[in-house]
Amino acid sequence: MATIKLQDLWKHYGEVQAVRGINLDIAHNEFVALVGPSGCGKTTTLRMIAGLEDITGGMVQIGDRVVNEVPPKDRDIAMVFQNYALYPHMSVYQNMSFGLRIRKTSKEEIDRRVQNAADILNIGELLERRPKQLSGGQRQRVAMGRAIVRDPVVFLFDEPLSNLDAKLRVQMRTEIKKIHQRVQTTVVYVTHDQIEAMTLADRIVVMNNGVIEQVGTPDEMYSNPRTHFVASFIGSPSMNFTPCNLTKTAGGLAVRLNDDISLPVPEERAARYASYADKEMIFGIRPEHVTERRQHANGAQQDIDANVNVLEPMGIDTMVFFSLGPTEICARAEPSAVSNVGESMGFTVNMDKMHLIDPSTDAVV
Amino acid sequence: MVTATEVGGAATSPPLTFRSRLRRSVGPDTDGYFFVLPTVIIVFCLIIYPFGLAVWYSVSNAFIGEETHFIGLENFQYIIFEDDIFMLTVRNTLLFAAISVVVKVVLGLLCAMLLLRILKLRRFLRGAMLLPFVAPTALTTLAWWLILDPTYSHINWLFEHAWPFSLFDMGPYNFLGEPTLALSSVIFVNIWRGLPFFIITILAGLVSIPDHLYEAADIDGASTMDKFWKITLPLLRPVLAVIILFSTIFTLADFNIVYVLTRGGPMNETHLFATYSFTAGVLNHEIGLGAAIALFLFPIMVLTVIFLLRLVRRDSEYEL
Amino acid sequence: MSSNEMTAMTTSSGELLAENKVPFWRLRKAFANYVALIPYLAFALFPFYIIFITSLKSKQEINNLGESPFWATGIAVENFTYLATNTSFFEHWMVNTLIVTTVSTIISVTVGILAAYALARLKFRGVELFGVAVFITYLVPQTLLFLPLIDVVNAIDDYIPIRDTYWSLILTYPTFLIPFVTWLLMGYFRTIPVEVEECAYLDGCSRLGALFRVVLPMAIPGIICAILFSYTLSWNEFLYSLVFIQDEHAKTLSVGVFTELIRGDIYFWGSLMAACLLGTLPIVILYGFLMDYYTSGLTQGAIK
Numbered sequence: 010m011a012t013i014k015l016q017d018l019w020k021h022y023g024e025v026q027a028v029r030g031i032n033l034d035i036a037h038n039e040f041v042a043l044v045g046p047s048g049c050g051k052t053t054t055l056r057m058i059a060g061l062e063d064i065t066g067g068m069v070q071i072g073d074r075v076v077n078e079v080p081p082k083d084r085d086i087a088m089v090f091q092n093y094a095l096y097p098h099m100s101v102y103q104n105m106s107f108g109l110r111i112r113k114t115s116k117e118e119i120d121r122r123v124q125n126a127a128d129i130l131n132i133g134e135l136l137e138r139r140p141k142q143l144s145g146g147q148r149q150r151v152a153m154g155r156a157i158v159r160d161p162v163v164f165l166f167d168e169p170l171s172n173l174d175a176k177l178r179v180q181m182r183t184e185i186k187k188i189h190q191r192v193q194t195t196v197v198y199v200t201h202d203q204i205e206a207m208t209l210a211d212r213i214v215v216m217n218n219g220v221i222e223q224v225g226t227p228d229e230m231y232s233n234p235r236t237h238f239v240a241s242f243i244g245s246p247s248m249n250f251t252p253c254n255l256t257k258t259a260g261g262l263a264v265r266l267n268d269d270i271s272l273p274v275p276e277e278r279a280a281r282y283a284s285y286a287d288k289e290m291i292f293g294i295r296p297e298h299v300t301e302r303r304q305h306a307n308g309a310q311q312d313i314d315a316n317v318n319v320l321e322p323m324g325i326d327t328m329v330f331f332s333l334g335p336t337e338i339c340a341r342a343e344p345s346a347v348s349n350v351g352e353s354m355g356f357t358v359n360m361d362k363m364h365l366i367d368p369s370t371d372a373v374v
Numbered sequence: 375m376v377t378a379t380e381v382g383g384a385a386t387s388p389p390l391t392f393r394s395r396l397r398r399s400v401g402p403d404t405d406g407y408f409f410v411l412p413t414v415i416i417v418f419c420l421i422i423y424p425f426g427l428a429v430w431y432s433v434s435n436a437f438i439g440e441e442t443h444f445i446g447l448e449n450f451q452y453i454i455f456e457d458d459i460f461m462l463t464v465r466n467t468l469l470f471a472a473i474s475v476v477v478k479v480v481l482g483l484l485c486a487m488l489l490l491r492i493l494k495l496r497r498f499l500r501g502a503m504l505l506p507f508v509a510p511t512a513l514t515t516l517a518w519w520l521i522l523d524p525t526y527s528h529i530n531w532l533f534e535h536a537w538p539f540s541l542f543d544m545g546p547y548n549f550l551g552e553p554t555l556a557l558s559s560v561i562f563v564n565i566w567r568g569l570p571f572f573i574i575t576i577l578a579g580l581v582s583i584p585d586h587l588y589e590a591a592d593i594d595g596a597s598t599m600d601k602f603w604k605i606t607l608p609l610l611r612p613v614l615a616v617i618i619l620f621s622t623i624f625t626l627a628d629f630n631i632v633y634v635l636t637r638g639g640p641m642n643e644t645h646l647f648a649t650y651s652f653t654a655g656v657l658n659h660e661i662g663l664g665a666a667i668a669l670f671l672f673p674i675m676v677l678t679v680i681f682l683l684r685l686v687r688r689d690s691e692y693e694l
Numbered sequence: 695m696s697s698n699e700m701t702a703m704t705t706s707s708g709e710l711l712a713e714n715k716v717p718f719w720r721l722r723k724a725f726a727n728y729v730a731l732i733p734y735l736a737f738a739l740f741p742f743y744i745i746f747i748t749s750l751k752s753k754q755e756i757n758n759l760g761e762s763p764f765w766a767t768g769i770a771v772e773n774f775t776y777l778a779t780n781t782s783f784f785e786h787w788m789v790n791t792l793i794v795t796t797v798s799t800i801i802s803v804t805v806g807i808l809a810a811y812a813l814a815r816l817k818f819r820g821v822e823l824f825g826v827a828v829f830i831t832y833l834v835p836q837t838l839l840f841l842p843l844i845d846v847v848n849a850i851d852d853y854i855p856i857r858d859t860y861w862s863l864i865l866t867y868p869t870f871l872i873p874f875v876t877w878l879l880m881g882y883f884r885t886i887p888v889e890v891e892e893c894a895y896l897d898g899c900s901r902l903g904a905l906f907r908v909v910l911p912m913a914i915p916g917i918i919c920a921i922l923f924s925y926t927l928s929w930n931e932f933l934y935s936l937v938f939i940q941d942e943h944a945k946t947l948s949v950g951v952f953t954e955l956i957r958g959d960i961y962f963w964g965s966l967m968a969a970c971l972l973g974t975l976p977i978v979i980l981y982g983f984l985m986d987y988y989t990s991g992l993t994q995g996a997i998k
Contacts, residue, residue, distance in 0.1 A: 401821070410808070412809070413872055416805065416869065417827065417872070423842075425834070427845060431842065501981075502735060504989070509978060513745075513974055516967075520967065526759070629837060648837040675833070
């Protein structure tokens with residue numbers, strides 16, 4: 010059972026606190042993505058799990074064993090690095106078998122495992138080549154093959170796709186997902202790309218400034234972000250935020266954006282927001298929930314009109330930017346329903362999907 | 375599975391364990407000490423300890439076969455105020471280092487820029503040019519001795535027999551027997567030996583200057599001279615500073631060329647610190663005096679290093 | 695000069711292909727670059743030529759001062775046979791030089807690898823200080839050390855007889871080789887991505903395992919370079935050898951040639967140059983094969 014348990018984990022570099030007391034439980038065979046902006050401590054956390062970085066405080070447990078003082082070579086972990094870190098002086102076969110040779114595995118067993126991994130990854134014909142002779146995608150496969158061959162208890166990925174071009178990245182993403190389904194094992198995957206995290210992981214851990222902001226499934230992260238940071242980080246294009254005043258009206262509560270626009274809060278949320286009435290709040294809404302004017306399905310849909318500032322056609326949708334008070338709002342509209350730049354356009358805001366952030370705590374309420 | 379405690383961090387870091395305190399004070403890689411141990415032992419026993427010994431000698435009357443005792447700054451007093459040869463040595467060393475380094479920088483720049491424009495045969499030419507630097511100095515200096523020898527001098531032979539020199543009444547010159555000529559010869563041979571290092575290093579520096587800078591300058595209408603003064607030289611400055619540093623130090627401390635070519639002669643006129651220290655300490659057995667002479671080199675070198683390092687430090691890091 | 699210009703030069707200069715047309719001034723300029731380098735090349739190679747040509751001359755020819763000293767009329771082997779029969783050139787000096795160079799190179803490169811690796815990779819208290827110390831010792835010239843080192847050698851001689859043997863050189867040469875090798879290799883080690891080494895740890899290697907199986911194979915060009923430099927520097931060493939060795943049979947090439955073949959007797963020029971030729975040749979040949987390593991090592995310190 011390869012569970013991983015991080016308990017009150019700290020990492021200092023001199024005066025800099027890279028990781029500030031994080032707690033995390035990862036289940037057996039679970040695929041967990043650590044995601045966050047650069048410098049958030051996600052790679053440091055991964056390296057502490059690997060044993061490449063000393064732990065300043067707290068505990069790392071793999072399976073039933075506390076591994077704080079266990080050197081990396083004895084942790085039975087494999088890692089895929091951002092730059093692949095292939096041994097340039099060895100052939101693909103030697104690269105993949107290196108770990109097994111160090112551990113004195115029998116020749117036949119090595120052969121069997123390398124062949125098996127090569128089949129999974131479709132790199133059978135590359136085994137005699139040197140890393141120099143491989144393309145970026147092939148190197149990526151070899152790096153994963155090297156990890157698969159080892160059959161480790163934990164698989165660590167450190168931004169494995171960020172050196173690939175956009176198209177290959179999408180392709181390898183799918184590949185990694187397939188491989189995880191085939192080679193069941195515990196995976197910790199570090200990335201700064203929230204789409205990668207959303208598509209791959211069973212559970213996402215969003216980190217910022219050395220602490221965990223939120224842990225949850227991709228769906229939870231998207232629909233119920235708990236902090237301002239998570240709300241802004243997850244989703245692409247990212248959520249719109251604009252300051253607002255939560256006012257009491259005859260029917261209940263309303264989000265008052267400016268003198269002209271005031272959007273009523275759906276009734277079922279009124280109780281939840283009641284204690285924030287008459288306070289300055291931040292209103293958050295995703296672009297996909299601000300659309301061209303549509304038929305209202307229920308009372309939560311609200312209409313607004315605005316002049317179009319910029320258009321960004323994406324093919325299936327067009328991103329429409331318009332000003333709302335001090336901020337620019339991005340909407341996602343049907344290309345055929347879009348007005349020209351400078352002209353007025355009608356939008357529908359789906360208030361069922363709204364978020365309200367308390368600026369004093371940055372928590373989503 | 376997901377618990378509220380996972381979110382956020384603790385307010386403060388927990389007390390450090392003994393191991394992590396140890397690591398914080400000595401660093402994560404304690405085995406590093408074993409890696410550097412052999413070097414530390416060798417450096418201590420064969421460089422630092424002897425250096426201390428040299429300092430002790432310089433303030434003692436160390437003489438082969440006699441008891442050594444402390445005499446204060448007498449040795450320094452003697453060489454500074456009473457020893458004419460030492461004054462000559464200081465003058466020679468400074469002239470020797472200054473002239474040969476300046477000439478090497480100028481000729482090095484010139485040759486490197488010529489070599490940069492040559493693509494065919496560049497490797498071959500570079501290889502041939504480096505030979506003086508690679509070959510054993512003592513042996514090649516012997517060849518220069520033959521070339522400059524009063525009786526066998528190839529140069530005097532040219533002056534006497536070869537057109538157009540034969541038209542004039544030139545020479546024969548006693549290249550190694552006349553003080554000024556002897557010092558010039560020594561400097562000349564030093565330049566001959568050290569120039570390749572300058573050429574090759576400056577060439578490597580030139581190659582690392584990206585072409586697009588020159589292209590941009592072309593578009594801005596810069597002349598060849600502009601490009602040299604405004605682009606090449608400023609970008610070469612770090613490289614130049616480093617090679618000047620190295621070359622100055624090794625030229626100041628040079629022994630082989632002078633010792634083989636003139637042995638400090640004629641009449642001790644061409645001594646450098648190294649040869650004079652050798653003469654005093656080894657040939658005349660006055661170890662204390664020899665050590666004092668050699669130690670004099672130290673402050674001169676330290677000042678040179680500080681001066682040149684300052685030159686490198688100052689905004690010399692460019693992002694290319 | 696581009697290949698375009700070269701093809702342009704080789705075709706008859708009047709009828710250049712229209713699309714291949716290179717302005718005449720440009721051709722002239724390219725040619726001028728080569729011509730301008732000729733004087734320097736002649737200057738650089740002149741002593742080697744003199745060594746070569748003089749070593750082939752007989753005594754009579756050398757002493758005939760009216761003849762051109764720049765050319766030999768025949769090939770005389772007397773200088774080489776003189777070296778073989780009347781001196782310790784082959785029997786001792788060459789052998790001693792080979793032994794001293796090889797052993798001190800092995801010692802220095804081994805010790806230097808360890809120190810350079812620590813400097814490039816490991817973090818422990820004092821490592822910066824160590825780096826600075828190595829750099830300073832690299833700059834401390836032999837001039838400052840040869841006098842006290844006589845005493846150090848004598849002190850050791852009380853326990854192990856090394857005085858006046860090549861062992862005193864094997865002991866002292868590392869003092870200038872190790873700082874150099876360390877500095878050179880540190881630069882090479884730093885170019886090796888840390889991740890490759892970390893991957894070796896995760897694959898089950900210990901520190902030394904990763905060093906030998908992964909880091910060193912990747913640093914082979916740097917190690918060749920370090921060996922080449924150590925070899926050249928100790929082959930060419932003169933001062934320590936001059937100071938520490940008086941026994942004729944224990945001398946190295948440079949010092950043997952200088953002290954034993956010159957005895958105030960100026961008629962030894964032929965054999966002297968023959969000795970210079972033979973003493974220079976091994977280094978020149980070695981360098982000829984490994985020139986690129988040599989230049990990369992030479993320029994590395996200044997460029998990086």
